[in-house]
Structure formats: structure tokens, C-alpha cells
Amino acid sequence: MTDNTQRPHDGHNSPAPELPTQYAPADVEGKLYERWVERGYFEADAASEKPPFTVVIPPPNVTGSLHLGHAFEHTLIDAATRRKRMQGFETLWQPGMDHAGIATQNVVERELAKDGKSRHDLGREAFIERVWQWKDESGGQISGQMRRLGDGVAWSRERFTMDEGLSRAVQTIFKKLYDDELVYRAERIINWCPRCLTAISDIEVEYQEDDGELVSIRYGEGEASVVVATTRAETMLGDTAVAVHPDDERYRHLVGTEIELPLTGRRIPVVADAHVDPEFGTGAVKVTPAHDPNDFEIGQRHGLPMPAVLDERGVITAHGPFQGLDRFEARSAIVGALRAEGRVVAEKRPYKHSVGHCSRCKTTIEPRLSMQWWVKVGPLAKPAGDAVRDGRVAIHPEEMTKRYFDWVDNLHDWCISRQLWWGHRIPVWYGPNGEMVCVGPDEEPPTGEGWHQETDVLDTWFSSGLWPFSTLGWPERTESVEKFYPNSILVTGYDILFFWVVRMMMFGMYAMDGTPPFQTIVLHGMVRDQFGKKMSKSFGNAVNPLDWMDTYGSDAVRFTLARGANPGTDVPIGEDWVQGSRNFANKIWNATRFALMNGATVDGPLPAPEELSAADRWILSRLNTVVAEVDAYYDDYQFAKLSDALFHFAWDEVFDWYVELSKTTFQAGGPAADVSRRVLGEVLDVTLRLLHPIVPFVTETLWTALTGGESLVVAQWPADGGFRDAAAEREIAVVQELVTEVRRFRADQGLQPGQKVPARLDLTGTALAPHEAAIRSLLRLQPEGEGFTATASLPVVGATVALDLSGTIDVAAERKRLAKDLAAAEKEKAQATGKLGNEAFLGKAPEPVVDKIRKRLATAEEDIVRITAQLAALPEA
RNA sequence: GGGCGCAUAGCUCAGCGGUAGAGCGCUGCCCUUACAAGGCAGAUGUCACAGGUUCGAUCCCUGUUGUGCCCACCA
Numbered sequence: 001m002t003d004n005t006q007r008p009h010d011g012h013n014s015p016a017p018e019l020p021t022q023y024a025p026a027d028v029e030g031k032l033y034e035r036w037v038e039r040g041y042f043e044a045d046a047a048s049e050k051p052p053f054t055v056v057i058p059p060p061n062v063t064g065s066l067h068l069g070h071a072f073e074h075t076l077i078d079a080a081t082r083r084k085r086m087q088g089f090e091t092l093w094q095p096g097m098d099h100a101g102i103a104t105q106n107v108v109e110r111e112l113a114k115d116g117k118s119r120h121d122l123g124r125e126a127f128i129e130r131v132w133q134w135k136d137e138s139g140g141q142i143s144g145q146m147r148r149l150g151d152g153v154a155w156s157r158e159r160f161t162m163d164e165g166l167s168r169a170v171q172t173i174f175k176k177l178y179d180d181e182l183v184y185r186a187e188r189i190i191n192w193c194p195r196c197l198t199a200i201s202d203i204e205v206e207y208q209e210d211d212g213e214l215v216s217i218r219y220g221e222g223e224a225s226v227v228v229a230t231t232r233a234e235t236m237l238g239d240t241a242v243a244v245h246p247d248d249e250r251y252r253h254l255v256g257t258e259i260e261l262p263l264t265g266r267r268i269p270v271v272a273d274a275h276v277d278p279e280f281g282t283g284a285v286k287v288t289p290a291h292d293p294n295d296f297e298i299g300q301r302h303g304l305p306m307p308a309v310l311d312e313r314g315v316i317t318a319h320g321p322f323q324g325l326d327r328f329e330a331r332s333a334i335v336g337a338l339r340a341e342g343r344v345v346a347e348k349r350p351y352k353h354s355v356g357h358c359s360r361c362k363t364t365i366e367p368r369l370s371m372q373w374w375v376k377v378g379p380l381a382k383p384a385g386d387a388v389r390d391g392r393v394a395i396h397p398e399e400m401t402k403r404y405f406d407w408v409d410n411l412h413d414w415c416i417s418r419q420l421w422w423g424h425r426i427p428v429w430y431g432p433n434g435e436m437v438c439v440g441p442d443e444e445p446p447t448g449e450g451w452h453q454e455t456d457v458l459d460t461w462f463s464s465g466l467w468p469f470s471t472l473g474w475p476e477r478t479e480s481v482e483k484f485y486p487n488s489i490l491v492t493g494y495d496i497l498f499f500w501v502v503r504m505m506m507f508g509m510y511a512m513d514g515t516p517p518f519q520t521i522v523l524h525g526m527v528r529d530q531f532g533k534k535m536s537k538s539f540g541n542a543v544n545p546l547d548w549m550d551t552y553g554s555d556a557v558r559f560t561l562a563r564g565a566n567p568g569t570d571v572p573i574g575e576d577w578v579q580g581s582r583n584f585a586n587k588i589w590n591a592t593r594f595a596l597m598n599g600a601t602v603d604g605p606l607p608a609p610e611e612l613s614a615a616d617r618w619i620l621s622r623l624n625t626v627v628a629e630v631d632a633y634y635d636d637y638q639f640a641k642l643s644d645a646l647f648h649f650a651w652d653e654v655f656d657w658y659v660e661l662s663k664t665t666f667q668a669g670g671p672a673a674d675v676s677r678r679v680l681g682e683v684l685d686v687t688l689r690l691l692h693p694i695v696p697f698v699t700e701t702l703w704t705a706l707t708g709g710e711s712l713v714v715a716q717w718p719a720d721g722g723f724r725d726a727a728a729e730r731e732i733a734v735v736q737e738l739v740t741e742v743r744r745f746r747a748d749q750g751l752q753p754g755q756k757v758p759a760r761l762d763l764t765g766t767a768l769a770p771h772e773a774a775i776r777s778l779l780r781l782q783p784e785g786e787g788f789t790a791t792a793s794l795p796v797v798g799a800t801v802a803l804d805l806s807g808t809i810d811v812a813a814e815r816k817r818l819a820k821d822l823a824a825a826e827k828e829k830a831q832a833t834g835k836l837g838n839e840a841f842l843g844k845a846p847e848p849v850v851d852k853i854r855k856r857l858a859t860a861e862e863d864i865v866r867i868t869a870q871l872a873a874l875p876e877a
Numbered sequence: 878g879g880g881c882g883c884a885u886a887g888c889u890c891a892g893c894g895g896u897a898g899a900g901c902g903c904u905g906c907c908c909u910u911a912c913a914a915g916g917c918a919g920a921u922g923u924c925a926c927a928g929g930u931u932c933g934a935u936c937c938c939u940g941u942u943g944u945g946c947c948c949a950c951c952a
Contacts, residue, residue: 021912207949214952229952243952277951285952294950354949402881403947410948498947530889530901532945552914563900564890569882570945572889576901583914594911640891644899659911740918747906747918754909780909828896835895840932849895849933856896 019596019705023589025553029697033147041085041713042152044092046479053089054484055081056468057153058492058500059161061100062135063107066145068527068535069493071545072561072571074151075694076524076639077491079562082152082693083634084488086717092484093152094471096159097139101423101460102196102360108134108422124421131422135160148546150554150696152713157480159471161463162424169470170424170463171441173511178428178438182376183416185436189293190415192368193358194314194327198419199372201459202412203498204359211350215335217343219268219286220259226251226270226284227345231353232291233338234330236261237318238309239268241287243298246272248283262343263334264320271302290369306369314366327366373417373426373456377506381411384505387516393505395521396637397567400494407498408505416459423457430454441475465503468517475511487518494523494568522637523568527561530574548578555695556582562694563647565639584647585698588691591655592684592702598666600681602707607675609725613665614770616679617728619658622649623683628720630690643694650687657736658683664774681706686718731767734797738768739778741796746779748813749792749805753780760784762800793873795866811874818871825863832857 036042055077060070077093085091108131109119119127139160146153159166177183190199212231219226219242226242239261244251251270258267275298276285289299289306299306309318314327321337322330338344356365385408387393388401395401417426427439432450439445445453463470468487472480486508492501501521508517528534529541536542548557559581564571609617626649633642658680665676685707692699692712703712751757759781763769775781781803790802791809835841835853842850 019911022914023912231952275950280951282952287952292950292952294952297950353951399881406880406948494947528889532889566891569890574889574901577889579914580901583912586914587912590912590915592911597911644891648899655911656916743917744919750906752909753907753917755907756909831896835933838932841895842932844932845895852895 019589019593021590021593023553023586023698025555025585025697026550028701029148029150029554032697032700033150036152036711036713037147037155039711041711042093042154043156044090044154044480044484046483048090048483050088050090052483052488053081053084053091054094054487055092055489055491056094056471056487057096058496059096059098059464059467060142061103062097062139062142062160063100063104065141066149066545068543068545068561068573070145071149071557072527072565073491073493073524074146074149075558075561076522076565076637078149078151078696079558079639079693080489080491080634080637082696082713083717085152085713086689086692086715088716090483091152092154092157092480094157094159094484095143095146095151095153095155096467096471097142097161098460098464099135099160099162099423101418101420101457102198102200104131104135105420105422106196106360119421127421145546148549148554150558152696157471161460161467161470165473166463166466166470167424168441169466169474170458171427171439172475173466173507174427174458174462175438175440176511177375182379183373184376185371185373187369187371188374188415189291189296189367189369190372191356191365192312192370193361193363194312194366195361195363196358196420197312199368199370199415199417200358200360200365201415201461205356205365206359206362207354207356209352210355212353212355213335214348214351214353215338215344216282216346217262217286217338218345219261224254224257224259226254226259227282228284228286229281229346230286231351232331233334234316234322234327235288235291235309236286236334237264237316237320237322238288238290238307239286240289240299240304240307241268241302242270243273243276243285243287244270244283245276245278246274248276248278251284262341263337269302269304271298271304273298273301292367296369308369310366310368312368372415373454375414375416377411377414380506380510381408381502383509383514384408384502384516387505387509393516393519393521396523400497400523400568403494404497404502408502411502414459416462417454417456418459419455420457423460424463425457426454428454461499461503464500465507466511468504468508469512485512485517486515489520489522490518491522491524493526495526497523520637524565525568525570528570528572530572530576532570532572543573543575548575552578552582553585553697555585555698559584559643559695562639563643565643567637584651585695587651587655588688588695588698589702591650591659592688592706594659595680595684596706598662598677598680600677600684600706602678602681602685604678606682607678609723611671611675612679613672613676614728614731614767615658615661615665615774616676617725618732619654619683620679620723621725621729622653623686624720624723627686627690627718631720639694646687646691646694650691654683654687657732660778661735661774664777667777668773688712689715689718734767735771735775738796738799738801739775742779742794742801744817745792745794745803745814748817749808749810750813751805756780756782758782758785758788758804760788760790760802760804762802764799766798768797768799791875793870795869809875814874815871818867818874822864822867822871825860825867829857829860829864832860 058073060066081091081093112118122130174183191202191205192199214229214231215233216227216229219228228242242259244255254270255272258269261268275294287295287298287304289296289304290308291310309316310327311317316322316325316330322333325333357363358365385405388395388404395404429437429439429445429451431446437446469481469485472478472484474481504517509515533541545557556578560573560578561571564573626645629645630642662676662680666673688699688703689712700712703709709715757780761772761775763772784804788804791805793800793802832853836857
């Protein structure tokens, strides 16, 4: 980004460090990644004795490139996997891509359209050839991005849903379903996209509120007339009845009669059907069985004809003046014609109503009667629901389980056939006399006159539903299947819980003898911009993760994403935050530089506790605590929490305090310095290990420099050694309290941070005596000189610090500060006293709480005494 | 129309029956020999509103308002 070499104060007199003063991600990331891959760290060995840890990539569409949402998902998967690898698991992070039927076909067709061609100009085979060609050209983009991000995937196992092996899996499972009568062919109303020219499943339809027009039309004449309302007037050409509720008095006389259908010269029956809501509108409904799912059912119940009046492109096919018009043109033309005949009795405009759109191309969906293949989901969904119900599969966060059940318990049959060319062609052959044969992977299709294969392909989600085991070589019972199925976790967005997760659950259990495909499902949220807004290209707030990685480094992007990953909730991310993470990486960099410059060591065992200083014991105690915390957070998939815990431990405790304290020790030299060097090395060693899964690059660079170890990727994950030292933690807390208090005083007095001040410390009666040198150094306090004149004396935490300000003390400022502190302490005292005077409180509150209040009161009283003393010690203004 | 969730610092979000937290932003002083991508110090909240339970409520309950998401065949 900017040229950093111009920093004016680059320490020219500091010992030539091996590492530059700033971390430059670009210099190391690419090299490190390639080294990791070359050494085979990410490969998974099915013959390994180690326990397996398996996770699959939610396969991205070959068409695409990765966006920030992928970067987020990959960060979580990669972090979880890297930790497991360090813990000694045989890890498989399975890479691959999805052929993404409609999406990919659309992209290639668009390319063709540039040359004025359609897929039909090429023909099926040539077109598919063309798609493969396109896939080969563009598929590399995604793996390039994954490398940049640092994804530790087993590249040798990369799979594609249209691979030969995966196609075999598809064919195998289809055949099994066919033989078990769990797939069938039926004519129904399906969601049809008039642009993609294919059926799509219910969940591929996106509903949104559109402005339409509700037109009320009078069918029939005089007594024999009813008013019906519609937003799709063009479908009236296909009406074959008017339906009313059986109990509706208003229309009872008409049921069984025929009335005139305007514009057509046809007469249609009035039927009674309980589906009609008599309260809604006029209580009479026009029935278009070929173009509406409800009407289709009414039509079936009453044996009505089901003429189609729109073709696959949404053009009117019904003979007459409207033939050849597009559905929307036809709509206004028909309303116009009806109006001219005085048939329109009411119009509501705009009329907001929910309209279905193709999730791929946003074209308005047209319900259409057609012959399709279906999966009978009932028998598959039941076990998929039970596996979660009985706890064999856990969903994180738990709140999402309800959504899962809502879905899996109310599934409709799944329309799996698509009128596309790009995809797995349905392995069914039709014979000349209506025969139907499903052909398994090792079977020969029937030959002879009149046999032909089904032209439809399968829904993309059909093959992705097999992903957790098809990638392992199934249907072969490979070593990998044995070793790595079921997957340990699945990490994916809550938005594809239904599309993908449910299908994997159903197919996994069906194919693998009832074994669910994973043990734990971890659902994450969506990445949003820094204001919580959805990222989208059209809105202009979409971010290419590569741009940020270029500027700030992959670790910064990863850390920012991990730090935002609260379970199941959306993740806002802004460039400022990435910058903050970059700063953190740089901070780690410099802290380790400091350690290296001061001879921190990782060799040999840690000194025995009795050799350690209080600061050493404090930081080691904290370190072990943090190890335990981080582990607990990992086990609960709390990526935000563990990132935050590490951030604050590293920066606030290790860097801001332990490193600062160690400076004094190093300066003094001697055995204590050696001990501290070893402890500093230990603390950094462990901290870098803990951070590695989230920020692999910077930690790897530093850790190898610090320890000379081979690689953090295969280093051991730290364990909580159980070392705790509450006394040392308290002792250092007191040091911190004193230092902070005096710093505050200094700042209020307007003393420049670097300015040395003669001071006398009276630390008697406190645990602070051994820390005098450190305290003096942190506070820039000099020994008292010849004519020492204390003008300010601060009793803090039982110790006294007398500063010689040579008469320059700003009494007013200090008085103000102390007055404020005094007021706070008095308020505190009043509150605590009030509570402790409350019988009810004393009677009912648990003892620890009461105790806490007592301590608060004691502290407040001490503070009051102390501050009062300080005030009294102030010279007159 | 159902279901779920959320309202906490300027922004984005944690937290949670017992003294309000983080990141970024903001203010002041400082190139203190690891780091100015830094250090030190500091300011900032009727925890949406109204009731209730409790010794005690930001947290639990009820209602109100606002807001987001998912599902649904309402012509």
C-alpha cells in the first residue's frame, strides 16, 4: 500500500535485527504455502493410525470466484482443521468444486450468445464439451484463491461433482432409489423458469413482493354470473371451471351449472370445492389447472380438462387474438379486452403480492404442468430428522435445530429433473413400448430400435448431497471411506441448511446404512459490510477478498473474520477492522523480534517454580489458563471468543506487561535474566502455536525463527500444564495498579511520558519490594537526588510514591482528579452500605455475593482514606 | 398468515440475576532503544418503552413499539 521505508526514525543504532521492523505478508505467504504443500502436510493418509478428523469444503460453483463469504467459511474450517492436525489427528480437509448445473450452463450460454449462438446451434455433445473447456479455463481461479487464503486442503484428493467417480456415485444412488421406488416420474405442476427453460425445485424459487394488479372479472351473465379476481389475467384462457365453497349460500344455485368464460366463447362449469375460502374476495375462484398448483388439485378432484395455454417460454399458445403474445403482454391485452366488454368490475393497483422468481436468473416463475422425476422424501427425511433428534448429530448453534426440524418434518417430494444439458443425465432408458429401465453404473444400457435415454439431467443438489462420501471413493468401499466417513464436522452457512445439509443427511444415511454423514453441523452466518448490510455486487459494497489480502495480508483477513464469528450470526466486516488485524499481526511480529533480539530461548525444560520471578509465574499461570480457555472455545466452535481471548492475552498481558517487565530483568542480567529469557521464549512459543490456526503465516514465520522448529503446521498443540499461581497473579495485579495510578497522576500533571522524575518509593508492608526496579523503569522514576523535595506523595495500594516535581505540581489538576475519585469512592461506599443495611438482602442473597459487597465496601473505605490523605498532602495552590 | 430472532457506547457487536464490556472511532500527551501498523492516559451508555417476578433486573415473565430473517397455495 504505502511506502513504509520512509519512516524517519528507523532505529539506525539498534542492533541489526534479522527481521525487518514491519511484517510484510507478501514476502512470506506464497512461499510458506507452497512449502507446506510440497511437504505434504495437508495430505490425508487413510492408512494412518491416528484418529481421523474429516471436513469437506462446501463445494463452490466452478463458475465463480470466491467472495468474502467463502473466505469466512474457509477460515473457520481451516482453523478447526489446523488445530486438530496439531492435536495429532489424521486430518482431511477435502477440496473440490460443484458443477452447478443451471449456473454454469447459463454462463456458458451467455458466452455463446456473444457470438450470436445458442446451445442448440452446437448440439448437446458439443455444448457439454464446451462447458468442460470453460471449466478447465476458469476452475483454477478458485484454487488460486484458496492457496492465498492458506487453506490447508488435501489437494491430491480434489474432486469435482462431474468427475467420473462422482458420476458413478450419482448413478449408483439413483439406481438404488429407483429399485427402492423412492424415485418416480409424475406429471405435476412444477416451478418453471421460462428463461432457463427448466423445472426448478420449490426451494430454488425466491419469493418477493411485487407490484401487480388485482383484476376482478365477471364471468357469465346476469343471474348466472360470478366475479373472480386474478393477478394473472392471461391464465383465464386456460380456465376450465369456477370454484366456490360447498357451503356458500351465495353460489349454491350455480353449482353444477355452466357459465360463460369471457373472450373465448367457451362455457365452463361451476364446481364446489372445500379448498375455496368463502371469506376471501368474492368467494369464487377461477380454475386454471395447467398453470396453478391449487387449481391443478381442484382440477384433479373434479376431473376437469387441463389445457396448457402458455408454452415453455411463457408465450400464449391458445388459439385466438392473443396467440403469440408474451405472458405479460397478453396480461394487459386481455385486461384491455375484458374492460372493453365491461367485464372488469374492479381493479386494484398497485396490488402488492408475493411472486416467485428463479433463484438463478430472477425471471418470474411460471407454474407449469409437466412430467418430471421426483424423489419421495418421506422415508429419507424421517431418519434424517431422528439423527438430530436423538443426538447422533449435533447442530451448532443449537437454536438452529428448530429450523432444521421445521424443514425436515414438512418436506414435499423433491423435483430432481432439470431440462438442461450440463449435469448428470438421468440413467433411465425408455423403450419403444413404454418400457422404462434404470441403468446402474456397471450395466449396459438396452440397445435396439426405439430405445433412448432420458434427456433430463439431475438437480445439482442431487450430486452435492453425496459429497461427504462420494469424494472418498464411494460406492467403492475404499480405505478412505472406512477411515474418513462419517465426516467429523460440517461447516456451512445457515442459508443452505435446506438446500444442502438436509439432502446430505438424507442421502448419507440412506447410502451408508443409516450412518449420518457428520457428527456436528456448524452453521455460520453471512458476511456483511461494516454497517451490517448485505454485500452485493449491485449495491457496490461487495469486496474481493484478494484485494484485502494484497493490502493487509491473508492473516489479517482471516483474523478479522474469525473474530467476527459469533455462532450462527451474521458477520459484519469493514476495511478498518482488517487494518486493525494487520496491526495485531505486526504487533506479534515486533514482540517476537524483541524476544529474538534479547536472546529468548525455547531450549530445555522450564526453570523450576522456585527459580521463577513473580512476573514469570504470573504470565505462565495466565498462559496455561488461556490454553484451557481457547481449547474450550474451540470445542464449542466459538471462533470469535477464542480469537478475542488470544488477542487480549497476547497484546494486553504478554506484550504490554510481561515484555515491559522483562526489560528491567534483562537489563539487570544475571541468572534471573536467563530465567526470564526462557519464560519469554516459552510464552511466545505457546502463544504462536495457539494463534497459528487463525493466522498461519505470520506465526509460522516467527515460530520457525524463534524455535528453529520445522513447521507450526505439524507442531504440537499446547496443552494446559495445569500451572496456576493465584498469588503471583495478585502480586502483578498490584504492580499494575500502582503503575497505572502513578501514570495517571503523571498524565494529569502534564508530565511528558519520557520525562524522568526523581522519586522515593516506600514499598514497605507490600509485596512490591522486589518490583522496585521494574516500577521505576515503567514509570521513568529516577533515584532521589541530593536535595530531594517531595511535592507530591501518592499512597497507592499500601505503598507510597513520593515524586520530586521541583515545585511544578499542578495542584488544581490533581485536586480535581482526586475529588472525582473521592466522589466515586463515596458513592460506592453509600451503595454498599445501603445493601449491607438491607435485612432482606442479607437474608436472601448468597454468601459469596454478600462477601463481595463487603469487600467492595472495604475497598471503598480504604480508597476514601487514601484519597483524603492524598488531598491533605497536596500543597496549597 | 404462521415461526424464529434482535433492540446495550458514535459505528459494528459481545455479555448477562449481584459495581456495564470489546474492536473501530473520538480527546490529550509522547518517535520512552520490539513495534507511530506504536506507547501512555482519558471521555462516552435512563442496556428500546411500560408493567410484573425478585432482597436485587440490562439479564427472567407479560405487553407495546421498532427491526431482521425463514416458511406458507390465499385467488
